[in-house]
Amino acid sequence: MILAAPAAADYPMFHADAARTGVASTPGPLNGTLLWSAETDEFSDGSPAVHDGRVYIPTWSDMNFTDNDPMGLVCCDAATGAVLWTNELGGAATGSVSGTAVADGKVYVGGTDGRLYAVDAFSGAALWSSDQIDTTGYFGLSSSPLVYEGTVYALSASDGVLHAFTPEGTESWSFPTGGSVGYFTSPAAADGKVFVAGNGSGLFCINASTHAAVWSATLPTAVKSTPVVSDGKVYVTTADCLYALDTATGTEEWNAPITGTFSTPAVSADTVIAGTSTGIRAYNASTGAALWTFASAQVSVSPVIAGDLAYFATNEETGTVYAVDIATGAGAWSYILPSPGDGAWASFYMSSPAVSDGVLYIGAENNRFYAFGTEKPGPDVIWDGTVTLTGTTFAFTPSNNASASYTINRTTDLGALDAAATAGGFTFNASDAWYATYGSFMLEDIDGIANEDWTQENARSWSIFINGAAAPTGIGANDLHDGDRLTFSYCPTDPVTWAPLIDQAAYVVSIDVDVAEAAVETPSLGDGQRGGFVLAEVDAAAEESGWYVVVVSGTNAAGEGIAGTGTVRLNGGEMVAVPVLVAVPAQVSAGTYTLYAGIYRLEDYPAGLISHSGGSECVVS
Structure with missing residues (x-):
């Protein structure tokens, strides 16, 4: 089988975008195929970001205070889970529970020491850190950084101050909300305005250019979630309600009773999906009318919408990842973490899922980070069989030169392909355009499937492999031996190395070679x-x-x-x-x-x- 490959689409920050809608740019996995899981030295409780084939994972202490393992920001290969680097932020005692944000070659993340950090996205080198802006014990700066119109924003939970930094680390301005706010709530932005919770139960709309408040609203109880901005409304949850406010005035449009958690709602088109202590609930975004409920254990992470599915995970002894249909609430698939035993939990606490190019990434409190993808069918097989060859020759006429005839050894790749074509009833063509220079032919098509224009991006062509390795020369000059496996794969090539990307092959011809006396x-x-x-x-x-x-x-x-x-x-x-x-x-x-x-x-x-x-x-x- 071939599994979905990641990194064609990014998930650059917590809840997908600056407005925190939680809507991924590509559909997510259609089944719960586990592509890989990577061991992390400490808990991967911060929300990951995905960019350019890499996953950025905040980690913090797994409560085993004797191991002294590194924590902070971990970078993994998105395709394999291989750890590329770890940045320990402020030192061995500094981890992170905030989400990450990636922009212009930098990764921004909050530290448990209350500082905002910037790290080189490629090398993992530390670039800068702020002064301590959050004095909250234990979690430190739990706010997920927001990158919006060239400014990096972070919200301090300890005093409710919104901080604005340049990408170089200079604090350019700040906005005090008047008092502390709940852990994990983060700023959102849209249409030149920044939306932020503060002073316990307050919600503020701030002009990003003038740094002045456009409006503020006070809710009956403390804000729990990050604000979400969509289609003229800003959505936020408290411990007992989901609210929709007008983005222009702060006027309440509607509210719906829920048992709110730290979970931030996701909004797509006319549907709002909110995590609660008893599962997730969907509402009409315009009216607040209840649409459906999916019952589960407590949902602390923030659901993500990708394609027709919503993805979330539960905070319980053995956490479960769920995918549900956003139209009906019907379950599509689920994956239950194995129990660690000994009374320990393997839960999904605050690592909200990130979806990029069909792959879902999420961390758990079992020292593992997971990638789920959709199992895809392999390439179309034109022929797969055995040919018996002897040390004879045959005459070959190239497709571009009908007057030419070449004597070819039967125990070559060309001889084997010719024998397979006869046995399988398919055709092939090869040109002698470079025979005078290289002593081999250029394979042009098999079964009518021709090489594409190599100057075009992702152009596919026929590549030759012998026992899994790329053939050293063109077709007709590669000798075969008894027991060889000869494969012709129709696939694109790497734009830098020109290596054939056989995992993306659309068609294949496979030949087992029997060289007989x-x-x-x-x-x-x-x-x-x-x-x-x-x-x-x-x-x-x-x-x-x-x-x-x-x-x-x-x-x-x-x-x-x-x-x-x-x-x-x-x-x-x-x-x-x-x-x-x-x-x-x-x-x-x-x-x-x-x-x-x-x-x-x-x-x-x-x-x-x-x-x-x-x-x-x-x-x-």
């Missing part, structure tokens, strides 16, 4: 009559000169058999057409017979079959 081709048959003969003609060849017996035999559907033999002297490397009369007894039934050819050394016959051919049909009347 003698071989026969599928017999050419005439029809016959009972009490008479069927005339067969068999091409036979041998590596060594000598006398050989060619047998043609087979049966009808009822198992009635007919057979004939021919004796021939073969010169080494020579292909000879051997006529064989197949006797048809008068007692057998009329109908269709399938006949095969086999070859023996004369001195070994009837034991010692060297090789046999495929079958062909004749009609006995």
